[in-house]
Amino acid sequence: MLALQPREPGVYEGHTHAGYWNMVGPYGGATAALMLHSILQHPDCLGDPVALTVNFAGPVASGPYRIEATPVRTNRSTQHWTVVLLQDDENGDQQVTTTATAVTAVRRDTFSIEDGRPPHMPDPATCERFDTTGAMEWLQRYDMRVVTGAIPKVWDDSAHEPVSQLWVRDNPPRALDFPALAALCDVFFPRVWLRRARRVPAGTVSITTYFHADRAQLAAQGDQHVLGQADAQAFRNGFFDQSAQVWDAKGQLLATSHQTVYYKE
Amino acid sequence: MLALQPREPGVYEGHTHAGYWNMVGPYGGATAALMLHSILQHPDCLGDPVALTVNFAGPVASGPYRIEATPVRTNRSTQHWTVVLLQDDENGDQQVTTTATAVTAVRRDTFSIEDGRPPHMPDPATCERFDTTGAMEWLQRYDMRVVTGAIPKVWDDSAHEPVSQLWVRDNPPRALDFPALAALCDVFFPRVWLRRARRVPAGTVSITTYFHADRAQLAAQGDQHVLGQADAQAFRNGFFDQSAQVWDAKGQLLATSHQTVYYKE
Numbered sequence: 001m002l003a004l005q006p007r008e009p010g011v012y013e014g015h016t017h018a019g020y021w022n023m024v025g026p027y028g029g030a031t032a033a034l035m036l037h038s039i040l041q042h043p044d045c046l047g048d049p050v051a052l053t054v055n056f057a058g059p060v061a062s063g064p065y066r067i068e069a070t071p072v073r074t075n076r077s078t079q080h081w082t083v084v085l086l087q088d089d090e091n092g093d094q095q096v097t098t099t100a101t102a103v104t105a106v107r108r109d110t111f112s113i114e115d116g117r118p119p120h121m122p123d124p125a126t127c128e129r130f131d132t133t134g135a136m137e138w139l140q141r142y143d144m145r146v147v148t149g150a151i152p153k154v155w156d157d158s159a160h161e162p163v164s165q166l167w168v169r170d171n172p173p174r175a176l177d178f179p180a181l182a183a184l185c186d187v188f189f190p191r192v193w194l195r196r197a198r199r200v201p202a203g204t205v206s207i208t209t210y211f212h213a214d215r216a217q218l219a220a221q222g223d224q225h226v227l228g229q230a231d232a233q234a235f236r237n238g239f240f241d242q243s244a245q246v247w248d249a250k251g252q253l254l255a256t257s258h259q260t261v262y263y264k265e
Numbered sequence: 266m267l268a269l270q271p272r273e274p275g276v277y278e279g280h281t282h283a284g285y286w287n288m289v290g291p292y293g294g295a296t297a298a299l300m301l302h303s304i305l306q307h308p309d310c311l312g313d314p315v316a317l318t319v320n321f322a323g324p325v326a327s328g329p330y331r332i333e334a335t336p337v338r339t340n341r342s343t344q345h346w347t348v349v350l351l352q353d354d355e356n357g358d359q360q361v362t363t364t365a366t367a368v369t370a371v372r373r374d375t376f377s378i379e380d381g382r383p384p385h386m387p388d389p390a391t392c393e394r395f396d397t398t399g400a401m402e403w404l405q406r407y408d409m410r411v412v413t414g415a416i417p418k419v420w421d422d423s424a425h426e427p428v429s430q431l432w433v434r435d436n437p438p439r440a441l442d443f444p445a446l447a448a449l450c451d452v453f454f455p456r457v458w459l460r461r462a463r464r465v466p467a468g469t470v471s472i473t474t475y476f477h478a479d480r481a482q483l484a485a486q487g488d489q490h491v492l493g494q495a496d497a498q499a500f501r502n503g504f505f506d507q508s509a510q511v512w513d514a515k516g517q518l519l520a521t522s523h524q525t526v527y528y529k530e
Contacts, residue, residue, distance in 0.1 A: 050504050051471040051525045053318040055366050057338035057345035072349070072361040073322035078470065078527070080322035082347065082364055084337070096337040099347055101320050101364055103470050103525070107502040110530055111461065114499040115427060162380060196376065205343065205368050206316040208473040210525045212501045233510070234379040234518045236477045237372040239315050241521050243508075245498070253499045256506050258523050260316045260368070260475045262343070265375055 002037045002179060010042050010069045016062050020138045025060045027138035028204045029186030033179035035083045035100040038069040040178060045071070046079040047106035048215060049178050053208040054100045061087055065097070078105045107214055114212075116256075118247040121147050124167035124225040142187055143171040145225065151189050152197040162191040162232040173223035176254075178211065181218070181226075184246055185209045185257035188230035191242045192263045195235065200265045205239070207259035217248060224249040238262060267302045267444060275307050275334040281327050285403045290325045292403035293469045294451030298444035300348045300365040303334040305443060310336070311344040312371035313480060314443050318473040319365045326352055330362070343370045372479055379477075381521075383512040386412050389432035389490040407452055408436040410490065416454050417462040427456040427497040438488035441519075443476065446483070446491075449511055450474045450522035453495035456507045457528045460500065465530045470504070472524035482513060489514040503527060 004012035020030035032054040039045055066086045073080040085098035121127075127145035149164030168187055170180060190202035213221075227247040232240050244257040269277035285295035297319040304310055331351045338345040350363035386392075392410035414429030433452055435445060455467035478486075492512040497505050509522040 051320075053366060053471070053473060055316075055345055055368060058340060072364060075323060080320050080361070080364060096345070099337060099345060099366055101318060101366055101471070103320060105503070105527075107504070110500075110503050110528065111457075111465075112501045113460070114501070115460075116498040192376075195378070195380075200376075206318070206366070206473075208318060208471075208523060210504075210506045210523070212499045212504075212506070214502060233381040233521055234477045235375075236377045236379070236518075237479060238370070238375050239372070239475075239477075241475045241477075253501075256498055256523075258473060258475070258521075262370075263375065 002034060004038060004041060004067065006041065009044065012038055012067045013064060014067065015064050016060060018137065020141060022136055022138050028056060028207065029183035030138065031060060031098055032186060032207060033183040035085065035098065036102065036182045037179045038067045038083055039081050039102055039104065042069055042071065045104060046074060047077070047104045049102060049211045050105045051103040051208065051210055052100065052182055053206065054098060055206045056204055057099055058095060058097045060085065060097045063087065078103060114253055116245060116253065118227050118251045119165050119229060121165060121167065121227055127167060141171055142168055144168045144187070149194055152194065154197065155199050156197050158197045160194050160197060162195040164188055164194065164230045166228050167225035168228050169223060169225045175223050176218045176221045181211065181213065181246065181255055182209055184226060184228065185244050185255055187228065188242065188244055190261055190263065191230065191232035192235055192240055195232065200263050202261055202263040204259050205262050207257065209255050209257040211255050213254040217252065217254065221248045226254060267299060269303060269306060269332065271306065274309065277303055277332045278329060279332065280329050281325060283402065285406060287401055287403050293321060293472065294448035295403065296325060296363055297451060297472060298448040300350065300363065301367065301447045302444045303332045303348055304346050304367055304369065307334055307336065310369060311339060312342070312369045314367060314476045315370045316368040316473065316475050317365065317447055318471065319363060320471045321469055322364055323360060323362045325350065325362045328352065343368060379518050381510060381518065383492050383516045384430050384494060386430060386432065386492055392432060406436055407433055409433045409452070414459055417459065419462065420464050421462050423462045425459050425462060427460040429453055429459065429495045431493050432490035433493050434488060434490045440488050441483045441486045446476065446478065446511065446520055447474055449491060449493065450509050450520055452493065453507065453509055455526055455528065456495065456497035457500055457505055460497065465528050467526055467528040469524050470527050472522065474520055474522040476520050478519040482517065482519065486513045491519060
């Protein structure tokens with residue numbers, strides 16, 4: 001999926017991957033992973049990801065694309081990035097489909113503590129696997145075990161708490177890395193569908209992920225299921241905010257993530 | 266404070282404002298407001314702000330700066346922006362001090378609801394005003410009435426809940442607008458100081474704000490105090506995440522905001 005051909009430092013060419021297709025373009029989490037991957041592949045990249053913001057400016061079409069990742073500022077222990085994903089439109093004009101900014105850093109041991117506790121969840125092996133038969137292609141790439149807040153089976157305009165809790169990992173299972181974690185932060189279906197039990201057109205406009213994990217924590221996690229939780233605060237005139245937390249199998253936070261999502265009606 | 270001289274569409278020159286000075290540069294909220302202002306002043310700007318991410322790449326020095334705000338993609342009802350703040354370093358080389366991305370949109374009436382309830386707070390007129398005598402200059406620009414989670418009076422390494430709740434407005438009072446709201450989302454002191462009752466070096470690296478308010482809600486708010494709440498989830502190896510909510514005087518969300526903050530020790 002993340003096959004980028006470097007043309008010069010920070011400039012890559014690639015092709016969309018059918019395996020992560022959503023309704024009208026690639027799964028947003030896969031695009032976020034791609035933007036981060038372009039940074040981590042850069043020969044000048046300093047440290048590991050701390051923050052990533054990806055803005056979905058326009059549709060990504062099936063076909064070739066170009067990514068330009070630029071380290072706009074390199075400090076002693078932090079580095080700031082801008083990234084753009086470009087595609088030619090039908091007239092051959094280059095269009096920006098996606099923008100991103102990121103911060104990478106060399107992290108040092110400091111006082112560390114976390115206050116958010118993971119929800120109590122049954123062991124993933126005992127939870128029913130979400131049936132993705134006939135669902136969009138990108139959903140086939142995840143093994144999800146939903147404990148709370150599954151996608152409504154009946155679209156009856158009834159009110160629900162907009163909270164979902166689930167176990168999730170890549171399918172087939174593979175060891176967790178930073179791009180995979182960036183993608184996992186976007187696996188939650190739009191909160192407005194759950195809140196209203198109504199399936200309205202909706203799509204992420206901008207997502208920001210903060211990485212708490214270092215490489216050692218990712219390595220310890222391996223290919224086990226992560227615990228994910230998503231919620232929302234405000235639905236207002238076409239946009240809502242959605243927040244997510246992703247914990248490792250031991251209950252330690254891997255990432256916290258926030259997005260603003262467009263919806264219709 | 267937001268005096269930008271347009272040189273060409275989206276290109277501005279300005280000068281840092283001593284009235285918003287923090288310890289080693291301008292107050293980050295003022296810089297965020299400036300980045301947003303450069304977008305809203307652009308002759309091609311479509312709609313009102315929905316999302317704003319500001320990355321503090323390097324220190325902003327006292328002196329002149331240049332801002333370039335670019336509408337990288339304009340859709341039917343949404344527009345995507347990239348912004349950079351540039352300053353010459355001591356060798357006369359142009360440096361990126363700050364980057365931003367933003368989404369603006371023409372918003373339409375839709376189903377709207379919010380689930381986050383504001384904390385119960387006494388009337389701001391009955392709350393003691395935070396004494397900023399001798400404090401940094403930018404703090405003089407705010408009238409804060411802290412109800413919960415004031416800055417520790419004793420730095421004794423004791424454990425605290427990292428939650429603060431306060432009333433706040435500009436000082437002198439003035440009608441709320443989008444840049445002022447962007448700045449207000451950053452008024453909370455670093456959560457690590459509260460959590461640990463220890464004043465370690467700390468600074469925002471990246472802040473993302475989602476705007477729920479439209480112009481009518483801002484106009485109805487006028488110059489009244491807004492209600493702000495800040496919290497944190499994870500402090501880990503030099504970075505923590507801080508989240509904030511800002512409600513209007515009637516208890517309706519104006520904005521939700523998240524940042525990752527560097528800290529030492």
